[in-house]
Amino acid sequence: MTINVASIKKDFPIFGRLIRGDNRLVYLDSAATSQKPNSVLDAERDFYTLHNAAAHRGAHQLAEEATELYEGARERVAQFLGATSEEVVFTKSATESINLVAYSLSNAEPGSKFHIAAGDEIVVSEMEHHANLIPWQELCRRTGARLRWFSVNDDGRLDLSNLDAIINKKTRIVAITHQSNVLGTINPLDSIVKAAHAVNALVLLDACQSVPHFKVDVANLGVDFLTFSGHKMLGPTGVGVLWGRQELLDEMPPFLTGGSMIENVTMESATYLAAPKRFEAGVPNMAQAVGLGAAIDYLTNIGLDAIHQHEIDLTRRAIEGLRSISGLTFVGPTDVSMRGGVISFEVKGIHPHDLGQALDQYGIAVRTGHHCAWPLMRRFGAVATTRASFYLYNDLQDVEDLVGGVERARAYFLER
Numbered sequence: 001m002t003i004n005v006a007s008i009k010k011d012f013p014i015f016g017r018l019i020r021g022d023n024r025l026v027y028l029d030s031a032a033t034s035q036k037p038n039s040v041l042d043a044e045r046d047f048y049t050l051h052n053a054a055a056h057r058g059a060h061q062l063a064e065e066a067t068e069l070y071e072g073a074r075e076r077v078a079q080f081l082g083a084t085s086e087e088v089v090f091t092k093s094a095t096e097s098i099n100l101v102a103y104s105l106s107n108a109e110p111g112s113k114f115h116i117a118a119g120d121e122i123v124v125s126e127m128e129h130h131a132n133l134i135p136w137q138e139l140c141r142r143t144g145a146r147l148r149w150f151s152v153n154d155d156g157r158l159d160l161s162n163l164d165a166i167i168n169k170k171t172r173i174v175a176i177t178h179q180s181n182v183l184g185t186i187n188p189l190d191s192i193v194k195a196a197h198a199v200n201a202l203v204l205l206d207a208c209q210s211v212p213h214f215k216v217d218v219a220n221l222g223v224d225f226l227t228f229s230g231h232k233m234l235g236p237t238g239v240g241v242l243w244g245r246q247e248l249l250d251e252m253p254p255f256l257t258g259g260s261m262i263e264n265v266t267m268e269s270a271t272y273l274a275a276p277k278r279f280e281a282g283v284p285n286m287a288q289a290v291g292l293g294a295a296i297d298y299l300t301n302i303g304l305d306a307i308h309q310h311e312i313d314l315t316r317r318a319i320e321g322l323r324s325i326s327g328l329t330f331v332g333p334t335d336v337s338m339r340g341g342v343i344s345f346e347v348k349g350i351h352p353h354d355l356g357q358a359l360d361q362y363g364i365a366v367r368t369g370h371h372c373a374w375p376l377m378r379r380f381g382a383v384a385t386t387r388a389s390f391y392l393y394n395d396l397q398d399v400e401d402l403v404g405g406v407e408r409a410r411a412y413f414l415e416r
Contacts, residue, residue: 003302003310005395011037011298012393023363026398026405031181031209031342031389032367033231036295040234043294047287055286056260056277070286073293074276080296081226081243082217089242089249089276090289094208095131097227097242098175100255100279101204102135105173106142107253113200114252118144121170123201125150125158125187126379127180130372132206136175145172152379156183156332163195171201178210182371182387183332184315184342186210193222202248208232212299213340213391214308218243230288235295239288242279249275256281299392307392311341314390314399318343321403325410331385341390344371347406350413352384358409359386364401 009015012035019025027035047069053062055070071085078085091097108114116122122136126149140147148166151159167174174196179186189205196203204225210216211226212233218226225248230239244252254261254272258281263271272278299307316336322328327348333339347355356368367387370377377384388402 003306003392005310005393008302008393011039013038013041015393019363019365020361023361026362026364026401028388028390028394028398028402029365029367030232030391030394031387033237034212034234034391035393036234036236036291037298039298040236040291040294044236044287044291047290052287054283057283066286069290069293070284073289076293076296077241077243080300081211082219083243084246086275087218087243087246087249089244089279090284091240091242091279092238092285093240094206094227094229095240097240098132098204098206099135100242101173101225101244101252102139103255104252106139107255109253112251116143116145116172119170120145120172121148121168122146123148123150123166123171123174123176123196125176126152127156127158127183127185127373127376128175128177129181129206129208130374131208132175132177132204133375136173146170150176152183152376156180156185157338158185158187160188160191163191167192167195167199167201169199171196171199173202173204175204175206177206177208178216179207179213179340179342180332180373180376181209181342182344182373182376182385184339184344185333186338186340188338189221189223197222209340209342213304213311215304224248230292230295233292233295234298235292236288239285239292241292244275246275249279254278254281258282260284302392308340310392311390311394312336312339314394314396315339315341315343317396318388318390318399318402321399322406325403325406327410327414328406331380331382342387343389344385344387346382346385347410350410352386354413355386355406355409358412359402359405362401362405362408364405366402 051065053066055067074085077088153159203223205223207228211228226243231237261278261281331344352368369384
């Protein structure tokens with residue numbers, strides 16, 4: 001199945017505007033946040049204009065409608081992941097989802113399977129986004145546990161040669177990214193999950209860069225927790241998802257406490273509802289969840305397999321075109337095996353920020369900087385990189401404009 005990009009672009013109002021004068025928008029920063037189709041914008045607007053009330057509160061019609069829409073969005077997420085709705089927790093972001101798990105582990109009572117103590121180990125990788133690194137650093141600081149990590153080789157792939165040494169009997173949780181937001185690398189999970197479960201460790205998967213782009217089924221992955229954000233998959237900002245195995249969520253202590261997540265309260269104590277409600281204190285992000293449900297419908301109608309293949313085709317063409325530019329080097333894999341539509345590169349003699357500003361003058365939006373992955377930048381000896389990321393609304397003309405824009409910028413900075 002091929003994607004009709006021209007038709008898709010019509011669903012996104014932002015592509016009707018011009019940039020820096022009379023340039024068409026070439027948006028190549030979807031790894032940071034995606035653009036939103038009309039159906040998502042309409043879903044949020046309709047909630048506020050027609051159904052606005054506090055979900056799970058009140059017996060009036062609007063409250064019933066708000067609850068039905070909110071829980072309907074949860075069911076859409078569950079179907080999208082191959083899960084049950086009881087396993088889907090709405091948060092405000094993937095960052096909050098990861099912190100939820102980290103703080104829940106640090107709040108667990110001694111003797112609990114979730115309790116983390118001095119001498120325990122937590123495993124991450126050198127390619128993690130700060131959102132899947134700093135919460136675990138902080139958990140180690142609070143508990144005395146030790147942080148360990150897989151390194152990255154020169155090709156931008158995880159070095160798993162010492163897998164059995166990194167994941168061992170002291171390991172309590174392995175938190176790993178599914179796809180690198182810098183390198184585009186898709187990590188091999190089977191061996192990591194198998195090694196973790198062999199020592200009774202939990203596995204959390206940061207799926208922010210995978211769930212929006214290719215089919216993810218939690219049952220097939222075998223992980224224990226999975227997180228992603230709505231705004232990277234055509235949905236609104238302000239909504240994220242934590243998926244967890246139901247038996248684990250029901251045993252975990254809550255992250256935030258307050259209204260909506262309680263079973264019974266006295267002046268001396270409280271008991272908590274089962275998941276997912278025990279992790280959704282306060283009035284929920286209802287309109288944002290409804291918008292995320294609309295985004296899932298949009299992606300499902302097009303097809304994740306078609307989207308992934310489309311992005312890989314664009315990535316292949318972009319690598320071929322950029323490779324011909326003198327002084328340009330890639331940071332990450334240059335083949336399209338086990339990778340997604342994210343390309344990071346440097347151009348000798350041009351700071352990435354300068355290159356990004358030059359491309360912006362041509363209407364080309366890319367990302368420049370450390371991409372919230374300082375350890376990975378240090379691994380490759382880079383202060384920053386220029387990153388282009390593709391999505392379903394990009395086409396071959398966008399790729400050609402990117403390559404041509406980098407060539408024009410190089411000529412401006414180095415050949416004057």
